Amino acid sequence: MSEFLVNIEHERLSFFTPVGEVKALNDVSFHIKEGEVLGIVGESGSGKSVTAYSLMGLTAYPGKLLGGTLDFNGHRINDMTEKEMQKMRGNEVSIIFQDPMTSLNPVYTIGNQIREVLKLHTNKTKKEIQERAVELLELVGINEPKKRLKQYPHELSGGMRQRVMIAIALACEPKLLIADEPTTALDVTIQAQILELMMELKDKLGMAIMMITHDLGVVASMCDHIAVMYAGNIVEYGTTDDIFYRPKHEYTKGLIRSIPRMDTTEHERLIPIEGTPVDLLNPPKGCPFASRCDNCMRICLREKAPVIHFDDVHYSTCWMNQKAELEGGTKQ
């Protein structure tokens, strides 16, 4: 038994599509302790959602796990049957998706959908289930819960729907909550409310959260650790302060530069990361970010950089960190 709630080691996963093998994850390793908040940041197609889905066994055909081990809460995900997986999903690990309208069933009431989870995973009586459903809606800050239970998803606003999704996810008090871009479809003011709610519930229930997003602003206040993903690799991992104040990978640096800052007063230009994301059908041989990197060196195109540890937690895979050594080497 490991000390970690989640321990993923050297995970490799591909999707076998008609046009070829899409290498979605190349050697991804990380772990989450109980009660920890991990942020996974990256652009679309970087593999951040796939990492989360594979943990729940949701990457069925044409996805295929090619290597590595996934451990969660004492289970080895690799060896689990579909039946065991069903027991685990929604019970020990839950997920909130980006768009609450498409993840709620439009033809069932809110109450129906909350009770379903409890019916499947607990031995509670009908009355207890009803009480728990009311309690859950109160927990996520929905007023008049008894009335809401009889309403349908279309009768609620976007923020309310996301609160219902959170209530469903929390029904069985999971050990891990996966939030896949939970606020991308919401307005800024609603986003602030939902993030506040999630942090509050985390403290109350003591669960771990895996926060997937492409918005660095969202992870800044919430997360203990951040993993930056690019083209199916974790290119940098560290504490929140490491990532924001001491970024070591060129992609992380670019990402931080490209976000609009609120503290500047004048009209400034944004500094984007030029170029387009990599094609995962034919990933490049060297560093995946090399084609968009301003400081690309010859070695970046040839070989993948090794993992460099800066301290116990902070690591990155970028040749720039060894630039001094490399230059010293060629001179000799």
Add this chain to the structure above:
Amino acid sequence: MKNHENASPVLEVQGLKQYFRVSRTYTVKAVEDVSFKIYPGETYGLVGESGSGKSTIGRSVIRLYEPTDGKITFAGKDISGKISKADNKTLRTQMQMIFQDPMASLNPRKKVEDILGEGLDIHHMYANRAERKAKIQAILAKVGLAPEHAARYPHQFSGGQRQRVGIARAMIMNPKLIIADECISALDVSIQAQVVNLMKDIQEETGSAYLFIAHDLSMVKYISDRIGVLHLGHLLETGTTEEIFSNPIHPYTRSLLSAIPSPNPIVEKTRISENYDYRTSGLDYTKGTDHLISGSHYVKCTDEELERFLKH
């Protein structure tokens, strides 16, 4: 800041009202008495939450809806209500739109060159095939795409590239005004910055005016010269970008600004987002009139409300 003292506005919206009758007893008042002006070469950012009526304004301006009341003047001509076929035709070339989802707004069965050339074809804007091709190649280069991209289909592009095609389609007609409706919301942060920079560059070159509709205030700040804050169909606060960001008066604007998460953990830990709820705020938008704060900074409220705002 651009100086517009001598220029006449390219677009002037006066007292625009847009109601939608849902049933005999229920009418949605999407836009209530909104007025603003856009000058040549300027970007006007329209921000507000979903359902505030910002897209409706864009659609009314481009004549997708017939306004319930109010006047829309484009390049000195009244374009609200009925207009002649010829006027409509020139309007269609001089006002263009960029949409939110580039995949949904590009015809999946057409090659990029035909998507871009469609407007030219309809308005007979070239003498021969060679000129058409030259125009398409020129616009592709302008938005940072390669000449060989002309022969590709929309699905062969990434999200950012598709939005570049969307921009090229709007720009090829050489419009005076472009309505950009949430045109960067569906893109990744690093790509958003690319598109915003591109739009700014093109504006400097061509002098087109933009009506930039968005809910993300942080990006609006980088592209807009002036900003209008919209809530429940009312234009609550207008002013230059600096006026709005450094001195927000209306509690709704303040709540919008305070809700933006900062990409700086130290700042973020101390950020307090202000809550604002119209129903409990005790404000009445319908009674408000425009009050001048300074320069071109206006707030729509009653006298007593303004006093309350300024105490904060």
